Amino acid sequence: MEKLIETAKSEIPSVNRILNETWDDLGLNKSFVRNNFGKVLVMFDEKATEIFRNYERKALEKLAKSWISLQKKEIKERLEKIVAQDGWDRFIEKASEIFVEFGVLVQNFEKVLGNMRKARGGKTFEKVLLKLLNFIDIKCEIPKGKAREELRRIDIVIPSVEIATKTPDRAIFLTCKRTLRERWKQEVPQARPNQRIYLITIDENLPESKANEINQKGLIAFVRDELLKNRAFKKMPWIRKLSDLPKELRKI
Known part of the structure; x- marks a missing residue:
């Protein structure tokens, strides 16, 4: 399970890469940033969040594909037996077992994503502010x-x-x-x-x-x-x- 989660997690890029993608997408100019600083800061945060969410979806897709590939023969056999079940109730019962197994994996992955969101949110906001201020020629630094x-x-x-x-x-x-x-x-x-x-x-x-x-x-x-x-x-x-x-x- 941990290996699958780590493989999926690798689909999500660094904060800096997300910031660069956001910057390219927004195509900002100095005059607009100077005159609409509050609006731009919110826009940047919302766009960066949207990009991060898209990568989350890709990571989830990667998790699903990895999980299925790892046990494709077993899943195929189980699905064939499920399709052959008599009665809708029996079909739902057996099919649900497979979804529950994957659901537990997703639940654990969500915990990892939750921690990444918290870390990304604060760090991104700080870096966005620094980037925008430097862009409009206000000297500033992050203490290290x-x-x-x-x-x-x-x-x-x-x-x-x-x-x-x-x-x-x-x-x-x-x-x-x-x-x-x-x-x-x-x-x-x-x-x-x-x-x-x-x-x-x-x-x-x-x-x-x-x-x-x-x-x-x-x-x-x-x-x-x-x-x-x-x-x-x-x-x-x-x-x-x-x-x-x-x-x-x-x-x-």
Whole structure:
């Protein structure tokens, strides 16, 4: 079973390859990205998800073919006996046994895919944001190695890791959360004095209670543009539109 799952899993490409395919499909230009940053970020995420789902389907097809090929003689014999069964109820009973066996394999494969989705979702969002900002000539970097450990929950720094670590008051720190789920508060940093941390999210839902929690952590959140239609956010200057992010970052 594990070997079959690993073979099927190999059909799903790396995050970088999915990003490159998405980029090619969208055919973006700088002017459009600058003027519609929030919209583009959501578009990119949705397209990357669609491409990943298509690869998931191919992986499932690979799993089915591998499973059948491995025991094609036995399955053929079982199917011949099933077709020869008298009565519809008997046919369903015997045919179901084969589907249940494959279903157990799919169930285990789904667990693997679920873990891949979670890892891909967060990592893709971070890399998409970096790619789009670089594309519109905003200098930024993903901390790595020692800097990653030092900055902990910071995903991207503006304009560079060197400035962020040596003179943090001259940098902007981005923490990226594709969605703000239950444990989001434990997964984002607490802003320190003279430190600007922007929370970047494309979550479709932002209750006022969560918006207040963002303020309590000293963060400024850039969210989907349409969420700013909520009148309550007019009195919350720390909740801002994603489309305004490039303008804010150019102040550095």
